[in-house]
Amino acid sequence: MRVLYFHQxxxxxxxxxxxxxxxxxxxxxxxxxxxxxxxGATSGTVTGLPPPADGADGxxxxxxxxxxxxxxxxxxxxxxxxxxxxxxxxxxxxxxxxRAAALALREPCDLVFATSTPLTAVVPGAxxxxxxxxxxxxxxxxxxxxxxxALGMRNPFWLGAMSLLEWTGCRAADGLVGLSxxxxxxxxxxxxxxxxxxxxxNGCDLDLFKPLPVPAESVTGGNGGNGxxxxxxxxxxxxxxxxGAHGIANGLDAVxxxxxxxxxxxxxxxxxxxxxxxxxKDALVARAIRExxxxxxxxxxxxxxxxxxxxxxxxxxxxxxxNVPAFYNGTSPNKFFDYIAAxxxxxxxxxxxxxxxxxxxxxxxxxxxxxxxxFADALTALAxxxxxxxxxxxxxxxxxxxxxxxxxxxxxxxxxxEARAAGKVAPE
Numbered sequence: 001m002r003v004l005y006f007h008q009x010x011x012x013x014x015x016x017x018x019x020x021x022x023x024x025x026x027x028x029x030x031x032x033x034x035x036x037x038x039x040g041a042t043s044g045t046v047t048g049l050p051p052p053a054d055g056a057d058g059x060x061x062x063x064x065x066x067x068x069x070x071x072x073x074x075x076x077x078x079x080x081x082x083x084x085x086x087x088x089x090x091x092x093x094x095x096x097x098x099r100a101a102a103l104a105l106r107e108p109c110d111l112v113f114a115t116s117t118p119l120t121a122v123v124p125g126a127x128x129x130x131x132x133x134x135x136x137x138x139x140x141x142x143x144x145x146x147x148x149x150a151l152g153m154r155n156p157f158w159l160g161a162m163s164l165l166e167w168t169g170c171r172a173a174d175g176l177v178g179l180s181x182x183x184x185x186x187x188x189x190x191x192x193x194x195x196x197x198x199x200x201x202n203g204c205d206l207d208l209f210k211p212l213p214v215p216a217e218s219v220t221g222g223n224g225g226n227g228x229x230x231x232x233x234x235x236x237x238x239x240x241x242x243x244g245a246h247g248i249a250n251g252l253d254a255v256x257x258x259x260x261x262x263x264x265x266x267x268x269x270x271x272x273x274x275x276x277x278x279x280x281k282d283a284l285v286a287r288a289i290r291e292x293x294x295x296x297x298x299x300x301x302x303x304x305x306x307x308x309x310x311x312x313x314x315x316x317x318x319x320x321x322x323n324v325p326a327f328y329n330g331t332s333p334n335k336f337f338d339y340i341a342a343x344x345x346x347x348x349x350x351x352x353x354x355x356x357x358x359x360x361x362x363x364x365x366x367x368x369x370x371x372x373x374x375f376a377d378a379l380t381a382l383a384x385x386x387x388x389x390x391x392x393x394x395x396x397x398x399x400x401x402x403x404x405x406x407x408x409x410x411x412x413x414x415x416x417x418e419a420r421a422a423g424k425v426a427p428e
Contacts (some may be wrong), residue, residue, distance in 0.1 A: 002033070002034040002109045003417065006100055006104070007021040008080065012023065012069070013303065013304040015044055015303060016302055017045050017301075017396065023203075026071065034071075037073070039097045041075065041077065047068065047075045049068065065203075076103075078092055078096035081247060083277065083278065111136075111137065112137070113136075119169070120334050124138075128172070137420050142330065144165070144166045145163050146330065170190035175420040176197040176198070180199070180329055196416075196420070200413055203404045204404045208341075209341035209344070210308070210341070211312055219359065235256050237270075237271050240317075240382075241310075244334065245278040245334050249319060253284070254369075256275075260289040261375070269383045270315075271295050274298045275307070281298065309344065311338055311342040314342075315382065316364065318383055321333075328353070330356075333354075342397040343397035346398060361399040362391070363399050364392055
């Protein structure tokens, strides 16, 4: 079959964003399906296509298309950055949706798949379903409008628009995919009872993200957890890393709160490394400077191919979000799966399904939200317990291989789309 796949923020591993769509497109192509990936021009992404004449991968201009790693990529001229203001981001979403809709109404296909964010991805999919009678599968990566509302959005226009788009996607779709239990439950509430829905979380790129084979000092200041001597535990730096978006939802002030506690205690073994970008990054950097948090370092995003080695060198990976109940079961963060694939212990600071996984698997530590003292205590204990840290590393990689291998999840995704194209009930 020929799949028309809409993802505004698509990137190959040479970019600095999630590669779920890249891996799923490759899996479909490996099964003999034709895939046309329709994307925009998001900051930090790399489409794999030759850049336009001005050298920028995604500047305003003409539509570009070509083959990348076994499938076709169509890059629409719709620039976007997560540093943009809300109105500017909304304009970028709308621009992509309109251009994608025009393509959805004329591009040959047997099935249309659209993934959010943004929710405007619903537009081309729903139009292809309504006007061309093409099977449509909608994937939600977050709960909308629950999450924006929980984060303080009160504008009735934006909330109403999100609700309408989510409802349209759920009602028009022949199949639904959610990345977490809470997202699937939210989709089921809006969709007809007969619409099949699948839970396919983000996954682990086991060939790219791998544990370090031997203890090694790295650019991050050492992993602090592969050694076995008390002397190493006492003196070696221990780097707690966060690799992802620096936005309001990520709650990174909680990490700076813990950093401040450790500074007051005179604890110098634990260092913090922030890798990524977002509309809160400048404020976080300014706070760290203002409060003289010398144990914090901020770096720009790096391609996935570079991020893998950096992640494996961490003492632990930080899985933080703001303490918002809608987040507890309604998110599936890429960074968590990168951490466990690299065999890195996870420190999680909010309740929910991921916290349960961390506890049950023994791959890390869960601390209560909004408690910087407990956060700091957990980091100190991790830095001082190399044997325990090593056990968590083994548990993390085992969990990745057992439950979240990208190959396994990609196969489930392909099965689901093939069943929807064939009009089957549900592949359960």
